[in-house]
Amino acid sequence: MSGNFSCPTIDFVFLQDLSGSYTDDLPILKAQIANVIATVEDIDPYADFAVASFIDKPNGTFGASGDYVYQTHLSVSSDNAAVIASINAMTTRSGADVQEAQLEALMQVAVRQDEIGYRPDTMRIVMLSTDSAFHQAGDFGGVPANNGDAILDGNGLGEDYPSILQAASALVAAHVFPVFSVTASEKALYETLVSDLGTGAVVVLSSNSSDFSDAVRLAIAKACGHVTHEGTEVDDDITGSGTDDGIFGLGGHDTIDGLGGSDLLDGGSGHDRLYGRGGRDDLRGGSGNDKLFGGSGNDTLKGGLGDDVMTGGKGRDTFVVNPDDGKEMITDFEDAIDVIDLSAFHRHEGVSAVEQAYKAGRFVVLTLPNGTEVRLKGFSLAKLGLEDVLLNPVGDPPSAVNDTAQVTAGHLITIDALANDSDIDNDPISIVALGSSANATVSITGDGRIAYQAGSGFSGTDTFTYTISDGTFTASATVTVTVLPNLIGDDADNVLNGTEFDDILKGFGGNDTLRGFGGNDLILGGTGNDIIDGGAGMDTIMGGAGNDTIVSGPATGDGTLNGDTVDGGTGNDRITGGIGGDTLKGGTGRDTINGGDGDDTISGDAGNDVLNGDDGDDKLHGGTGNDTIDGGAANDALWGDAGDDILSGGSGKDEIYGSGGTSGGVTDNDVLTGGAGADQFIFDMALDANLTGDDRxxxxxxxxxxxxxxGDVMVRLTDTLAGVLLEQTTGGSILVENVLAVDLRPTIDGLVEVF
Structure with a gap:
């Protein structure tokens, strides 16, 4: 598999239910077996196959004389004709009850490793196809579990009663991954079995098993851990996560969009539309007349059976054509950049590749065996050369290209070194070794990239090597990393400029100008009247002492770049948040803080502050002092805290807290204005019980x-010329202007007793 998806070489075992219930399905498997083998070899050209079967216990209670719980028909073989012949020779028999011998057979393919002939270090996938439930130890007369060996006992009848735990242990020991290919009615049962086994997967066949090739592709992807989204048998519309997805549409006319990341997209049967977008994507149309769009990146596009239209997009794309694919159209083939991979034709004895190439109107047409043809839209026959067509499946080494990166001293970055590497055979590549660095710690991450932890005491140019492998050949390249110093000022008026990476800027004394630019920066102003601009990224900014002007990030954008933390420190600061949800703290002094876009948390702290939430659902705390607070647009929450505060909600559904206990001192006189929208004015009267402040x-x-x-207190309502006056007997009041008591009462909520 291409892109970021890879599997070891596959040993694929067909483990077939031959009980009577499979009688109608077996002819369909026989008719499809050649395509199924081609499907596996399309994923792994070096895959080999084995064939085995089961029926039921050979006694009258469960089956009939001559039934069996396991047989190996063909050991692992590269002879596809022998595999097809073995499947075609199969016949169904009895199986008298509902359950069959699936669990016994599954354990035997694990414990009979020599008989089956697994190759070393392969991915061992056993696809067990059935439409029935299974026997297990204890479901008949309390018969205990067997001894877990390769001998079928049963008092000479040739049967066993394995437990699920025994089967699980055998599968793990043999490195066998079971895939249960079942009908929809048995799906839940076998999903429970997979959970109990601790390994395996379930794929669902249609009731007549006609979609076996789709199931096989999904089975291999599940075995190799590449499935993030799974469709249905009807028309699906599936969108990826933006990271590396494995999306399988299965049946129906599906639309699949991988978004970003290096995705594996498989349409399955039906007329599908696949969009890779960015990244190194692997697009597989399956059967049906499909449309494939690679997008940017070095993509692999395989139309599959049917008449398909493939558009590679930007990048060095590979268009894979297999025997019997039908009429394939490529809309944007680029000479000496893109490649048509016809190597599958050489895996079929006696089949040569291109039979004829000719010009037909706007197309160059390549005719291939078995009625397959490739049409290159808008292409010139004169441009077609051997470099455009991959005919020989013999492997070549991968290509490793040198990389560059930048980081600030003491910081960690992740380097996608494989992004510009490739393999001419489209074999999966991975990083297998790293050279050492004298100035950093380097390691391979779980997703196949390189983690570079720069040392804190080094700045300058650092290099190290890495080695990639396609499973057969290797190649090496060099990564050059520019390590930038941390930026440290002194007591003078410094100008310190960061980079697009994660920087540390320290102004210390003086009236400094500190600019973080990109990256997640730590900026410390120190003493003095500093000007600080965090720039893009999630920055942490501390102004320190002095009257600072702080801008945490860009004023406009997509709302995802910033989530800064800013502390103005002592002094009269001016702080402006960026896009994203910022945490902005004024500190001591008369501060002016503007939240900007995003859901911000703003606190003025001590001093007479001016706080503006701007856009987003903001939380604003005035702190001590006589503050002026405006929530701005959206649904905000405002607290004046101690002092005579002016609180304005702005537009949106705002919560404005005016109680003395959370909003003011004993004589605080706050002015509350909700603005447009359905607002809540919230007062804790119990905390106000001994206060004398008058709010409006x-x-x-x-x-x-x-x-x-x-609060559990009593409040009296009195109409006045100015509005309704709410008073407690202990002092303190709230004046609701231009409202009558009779109109106000129905809108009051809470536990306070109103009289």
Whole structure:
């Protein structure tokens, strides 16, 4: 498999249910077996096959005389004709009850490794096809589990009663991955079995097993851990995650969009549309008349059976054509860049590749055996050369290309060294070795990239080598890393500029100008009146002492770049958040803070502050002092805290807290304005019980606003010329302007007793 997906060489075992219930399905398997083998070899040209079967226990209770619980028909072989002949020779027999001998057969393919002939270091996939439930130890007369060996006992009848635990242990020991190919009615049963075994997967066949090739492709992908999304037998619309996805549409006319990442997209049967987008994608149309769009990146496109249209997009793309594929159209073939892979024709004895190449209108047409042809739209016959067509399946070494990267001293980066590497045979490549670095720690990550941890005491140019392998050949390249120093000022007025990477900037004394630019930066202003601009990335900014001006990030963007943390420190600071959800803290002093886009958390701390939430669902705390707070657009929450505060919700459904216990001191007089939208004005009257502050609500709308009075106390409502006055007997009041008590009462919520 291409892209970021790979499997070891495969030993594929057909383990077939030959009980009577499979009588109608067996002819369909026989008719499809050649295509099924081609499907496996399309994924792994070096795959070999074995054939085995089971029926039921050879006694009258479960089956009949002559039934059996396991037989090996053909050991692992590269002779496809022998595999087809072995399948075609199969016949069904009895199997008198509902359950069959699946578990016994599964354990035998694990314990009979020599008989089956598994090759060393292969991916051993056993595809068990059945439409029935299974016997296990204890389901008949309390018969205990067998001894777990390769001998079928049963008092001479040739049967066993393995437990699920025994089968699981045998499968793990033999490195066998079972795939249960079942009908929809048995899906839940076998998913439970897979869970109990701790290994394996389930694929669902149609009721007549006509989609066996789809099931085989899905089975191999599940065995190799490449399935992130699985479709259905009807028309699906599936979108990937933006990372490396494995998406299988199965039946129906599907639309599959991989988004970013290096994806494996398989349409299955039906007329499908596959979009790889960015990354090194592997697109497989399956059967049907499909349309494949690779997008940017070095993609592999395989139309499969049917008349397909393939568009590679930008990058060095490979178009794979197999025997019996039909009429394949390539819309954007680029001479000496893209490749048509016809190597599958050489795996079929006596078959040569291109029979004829000619010009037909806007197309160059390549005719191939078995009625297959390739049409190159808008291409010139004169440009077609041997470098455009891959005919020989013999392997060549991969190509490793030198890489560059940048990082700040002491920081970690991840390098996708494989992004510009390739293999002419489209074999999967991986990093198998790293050279050492004198100035950093390097390692291979779980997703096949390189982690580079720069040392804290080094800056300059560092190099190390890496080696890639396609399973047969290797190649090496060099990574050159520019390690940037941390930026440290002194007591003078410094100008420190970061980079697009993760920087540390320290101003210390003086009136410094510090710019982080890109990356997730740590910026410390120190003392002095500093100007700090975090730039893009999720920055942490601490202004320190002095009257600082701080901008945490860009003012516009897609809302995903920033989530900065800013502490202005002492002094009268001006702080502006960027896009994203920022945490902005003014510190001591008269601060002015603007949240910018995103859901921000803003606190003024001590001093008479001006806080503006701007866009996003913001939380604003004034802190001590006489603060002016404006939530801005969206649904905000505002707390004045101690001091005579002015709180304005702005547009949106806002929560404005005006209680003295959370919003002010004993004589705090706050002014609350909700603005547009259905707002809640919230007061904790119990905390206000001994307070004397007088708060005002200026724009209460009885049709949509709510007055929340918390606390187990009594509040008196009195109409005045200015509005409704809410008073406690212990002091303190709330004036709701331009509203009558009779209209206000229905909008009051909470536990307070109103009289």
């Amino acid at each position: 609500i200026t724009d209460y709308d009885i049709t949509e606003d709510i007055l929340v009075l918390e």
